[in-house]
Amino acid sequence: MREIDALTITNTVKKLCIDANCHLGCDIKNRIAECAKDEPWPTAKGILEQIIKNYTIADSENVPVCQDTGVACIFLKIGQDVHINGNLTDAINEGVRQGYSEGFLRKSVVRDPLDRVNTGDNTPAMIYYEIVEGDKVEITVAPKGFGSENMSAIAMLRPSDGVNGVKDFVLKTVLEAGPNPCPPIVVGVGIGGTFDKAAYLAKKALLRPIDKPNETPFYADLEKELLEKINALGIGPQGFGGKTTALAVNIEHFPTHIAGLPVAVNINCHVTRHKTEVI
Amino acid sequence: MQIKINTPLTRKKVKTLKAGDSCLISGTIYTARDAAHKRLKALIDENKPLPIDVKDSIIYFVGPTPAKDGQVIGSAGPTTSYRMDAYSPDLIRLGQTGMIGKGKRNNEVISAMKTHGAVYFGAIGGCGALLSKCIKKSEIVAYADLGAEAIYKLEVEDFPVVVIIDSNGNNLYETGPKDYLKQNK
Numbered sequence: 001m002r003e004i005d006a007l008t009i010t011n012t013v014k015k016l017c018i019d020a021n022c023h024l025g026c027d028i029k030n031r032i033a034e035c036a037k038d039e040p041w042p043t044a045k046g047i048l049e050q051i052i053k054n055y056t057i058a059d060s061e062n063v064p065v066c067q068d069t070g071v072a073c074i075f076l077k078i079g080q081d082v083h084i085n086g087n088l089t090d091a092i093n094e095g096v097r098q099g100y101s102e103g104f105l106r107k108s109v110v111r112d113p114l115d116r117v118n119t120g121d122n123t124p125a126m127i128y129y130e131i132v133e134g135d136k137v138e139i140t141v142a143p144k145g146f147g148s149e150n151m152s153a154i155a156m157l158r159p160s161d162g163v164n165g166v167k168d169f170v171l172k173t174v175l176e177a178g179p180n181p182c183p184p185i186v187v188g189v190g191i192g193g194t195f196d197k198a199a200y201l202a203k204k205a206l207l208r209p210i211d212k213p214n215e216t217p218f219y220a221d222l223e224k225e226l227l228e229k230i231n232a233l234g235i236g237p238q239g240f241g242g243k244t245t246a247l248a249v250n251i252e253h254f255p256t257h258i259a260g261l262p263v264a265v266n267i268n269c270h271v272t273r274h275k276t277e278v279i
Numbered sequence: 280m281q282i283k284i285n286t287p288l289t290r291k292k293v294k295t296l297k298a299g300d301s302c303l304i305s306g307t308i309y310t311a312r313d314a315a316h317k318r319l320k321a322l323i324d325e326n327k328p329l330p331i332d333v334k335d336s337i338i339y340f341v342g343p344t345p346a347k348d349g350q351v352i353g354s355a356g357p358t359t360s361y362r363m364d365a366y367s368p369d370l371i372r373l374g375q376t377g378m379i380g381k382g383k384r385n386n387e388v389i390s391a392m393k394t395h396g397a398v399y400f401g402a403i404g405g406c407g408a409l410l411s412k413c414i415k416k417s418e419i420v421a422y423a424d425l426g427a428e429a430i431y432k433l434e435v436e437d438f439p440v441v442v443i444i445d446s447n448g449n450n451l452y453e454t455g456p457k458d459y460l461k462q463n464k
Binding site: 053 | 359
């Protein structure tokens with residue numbers, strides 16, 4: 001049994017919170033740059049160029065790409081041969097507390113959804129634990145902004161709705177969101193499972209690099225087709241019109257019940273951030 | 280061409296702005312988002328004075344990140360505006376002439392803008408690091424207890440915005456995608 005001290009978890013989460021908020025991944029940056037080149041609509045091209053300027057400043061000055069530094073969504077893959085010395089959940093939240101304070105990140109969490117008093121330190125984090133084989137711990141921090149989170153949706157389709165029902169729901173969700181989630185967006189889609197599992201899959205889909213299609217050819221094709229259809233809607237960057245409405249569609253799927261076809265769409269803005277480290 | 284706007288933003292100037300115009304704003308603007316708007320609305324409902332003079336003012340819907348040493352303000356891009364739809368019509372009635380945000384507005388807001396003469400600007404969402412460069416001074420003038428949601432008085436210089444909805448109700452979110460699709464079938 002490998003021992004990992006809770007302090008190591010805290011320090012890793014702290015570092016990842018700051019890194020993820022200040023430095024976009026290469027997959028996103030490369031895609032934005034490609035889209036800026038391909039964009040035929042001048043206003044849209046201009047906006048994409050400003051977006052590139054923005055993440056370049058964030059990189060060089062180590063400041064947040066966006067002022068909505070999000071709620072900290074944290075995904076852990078914990079090897080079953082690992083023992084954590086200390087309280088794991090407390091260690092993660094302490095990492096968030098320190099990261100959001102020392103990194104000058106915005107504290108955007110309220111203690112109760114109805115009384116709405118800010119907790120002042122961006123805790124608690126939204127934590128997802130997964131137990132895997134081995135003696136390592138993989139931690140991914142994905143700060144999630146709420147401009148795009150608010151535009152997300154879930155549907156319990158009928159099996160007879162099939163793949164066309166899924167496509168229609170994804171397109172309807174993106175169209176209704178329009179300019180609100182800061183397009184160009186990344187669309188995470190979860191298909192199957194249960195009501196909650198579909199939503200989890202949609203969020204998890206946003207963690208996959210956007211230059212890596214789904215491993216199943218059928219779903220890789222569906223991702224490609226949906227991206228083309230979304231980019232034919234004309235919404236464009238910021239909703240001012242243009243080709244670049246979405247940078248990518250990432251789908252995750254899972255077995256489901258004979259009676260159901262759950263579909264969740266988790267929308268992310270162009271500031272789709274996540275950083276991973278393995279301890 | 281970019282239109283220069285100096286604050287205060289008069290109704291006369293508002294009338295000249297058209298949806299789709301690119302503008303550079305200089306002067307004093309105020310910040311307010313969800314929690315601050317809720318407090319302002321409560322004061323309006325009780326006929327009490329507001330902590331800021333809204334006449335001919337521009338309110339920027341933003342909750343910035345904390346400033347590092349040597350910074351005027353942290354990253355400071357727009358937040359989604361529809362959450363302020365419940366509050367904006369009252370402020371427009373009291374003389375507010377400009378709003379900066381991103382995303383759709385409802386019919387009540389647009390109708391108040393048309394009746395009283397106000398304009399809705401968009402700044403680029405997700406560009407908080409870049410936009411913060413146009414903010415030259417920043418001070419909290421009300422509701423410091425709200426942290427990032429406090430009301431800040433900002434001095435801005437050539438702050439880049441686009442007119443999304445003008446005082447006649449023309450809406451770039453409708454015309455922009457339509458024009459693009461017409462020319463790129």
